[in-house]
Amino acid sequence: MISTDENIFKEGSEVRNRMFEYGRLVEELHIVVLTARNFQFPISNFQTNSKSQISKNTFVYPAFSNFKPLCLFSAYRIAKKIIGHWPLIIDHCVITCQDPFETGIVGYFLKKKFSARGGSALGGKISLQIQIHTDFLSPYFGRESLKNKIRVLLAKKIIPSADGIRVVSKRVRSSLITYFPNIPISKISVLPLFYDMWRFTDGAPNFDLHDKYPNHNFIILSASRLSKEKNVVMAVRAMK
DSSP: OEEOOGGGGSTTOHHHHHHHHHHTTSSOEEEEEEESSOOOOOOTTOOOOTTTEEETTEEEEEEEOSSTTHHHHHHHHHHHHHHHHSOOOGGGOEEEESSSSHHHHHHHHHHHHSSTTTTOTTOSOOEEEEEEOSOTTSHHHHHSOHHHHHHHHHHHHHGGGOSEEEESSHHHHHHHHHHOTTSOGGGEEEOOOOOOHHHHHSSOOSOOHHHHSTTOSOOOOOOOOSSGGGTHHHHHHHHO
């Protein structure tokens, strides 16, 4: 797995616990995390400690660089060593990338390296899964920044090479089907993010918005990050 979530290194975090559960579904799970933080534990000889080993079969490695683009080279180097170090049956292995952007680049080149035509000494062909958590084909995404414009170009190159694509909503799936008509629909799976709904429906709030805004009887709460892609302006207009 190629990830960017540094919370995987944090003991007791929800993300780290989720990785533990993922590890129970496979024989081995190796997670390479692109990070600008130096977590200072050994990876060159695959020694393990409480930070690098989440469970008996689940391991995490920091792909560290002060200059973030160089994290990609570090992640590729570490993942390549992992695949070469462990006695893997290459046809039984999957590289899964958290996004079709930075982590997708790493997965793309790993797949090219470890395939029969790529000259892999291990033989066989490794599979690549790309996860898509945002509708990058939305016009708002590309307008957000130059970085996002570059990400869109990368995604358009990387996604057709994937053996499987996981999206979090039917809307994102529809966008992909429209833009990539040559990709078999069977390759695209809709798997929404899990959230503990009962934590909200059964929980008792420790505050009252009506106390905070006593002059208003009707209150709408919209939860999202402030980005053009989320189109918060539309919510404001709808309220008006």
